[in-house]
Amino acid sequence: MRYLTLILLFCLPFTSMAATVAVPTLQQRVTDDARVLSPREVEQINRQIVTLEKKTGHQLAVLAVDTTGDDSIEQYATRVFDAWKLGDKARDDGLLLVMAKTDRTVRIEVGYGLEGDFTDVQASQVINGSIIPRFREGDYGQGLLAGVQAISRQLGVPVEGDAPAVASRPVAAPLPSSSGDAISLSAGSIGLWLLGMIILPFFFLRRNSLLRGLLVSAIVTGVSLVNTLLNDGIAGVSGDNVGLLFGGSLMMQMLISSLIGTLTGGGGWSRDRSDDRDDDGPSRDDDSDSSSGGFSGGGGRSGGGGASGKW
Structure with missing residues (x-):
């Protein structure tokens, strides 16, 4: 019995270590450690995230894991956000969408500076209205894509495939008549x-x-x-x-x-x-996406805002 107790005490630290799921290194916008996304779905999600970044400057990352271990989905999302530092350091405008397949949990963690523009209520609407219905059908890729698209819409960013907004056609002003308004020229x-x-x-x-x-x-x-x-x-x-x-x-x-x-x-x-000598020379290309060496956080932090769900 004494030997059994010693064996259990020896194994206990390793059990605790195994229950703590490590935070993966941030290298791209979509991290699929749970292997639930097809290459096409990764491309679609990534493309929508890039559109969101270009339109708003906000930084969004998606993470799919098998389990969060002993951590709740909220605790794990906080650890990931703190490690990845999503969003601009001055604006704290990062967003994290994380799902745990085996735990059947999902969370949207919102940066401190975005809590006024993307509220907890809106995050809950995205989870319950766009993500969870697809997760219940086992369609994790489309659920994450729908979540990213719904977040974009909430922040006023167009989504590929949506019908463009029809602007009201302005009423043309009447042309001046030749009787009184027009200037007569001899x-x-x-x-x-x-x-x-x-x-x-x-x-x-x-x-x-x-x-x-x-x-x-x-x-x-x-x-x-x-x-x-x-x-x-x-x-x-x-x-x-x-x-x-x-x-x-x-x-x-x-x-x-x-x-x-x-x-x-x-x-x-x-x-x-x-006059041409005063020009600054050829214009620079502002699109630096192709020259970037990877994807990394900008120093942002989370205030604990967001919402969670379970299916």
């Missing part, structure tokens, strides 16, 4: 307008096409307004008409100036080449 005014479009650009600011265009358009617009005041009085002038005339003058001068530049061998409306 044949003489039209001639002066076209003449100004061709001649004036040669006398003003040859080195700066943009300022030249604005100045010429302002002059031509002023001449047309004076003509309108003389012919129709103040009733013939409105703010909309002034804007339309100025914009039309600017666009017409762009076209004519470009044609003149082409015929004379100049640059037309284009900027001086000297």
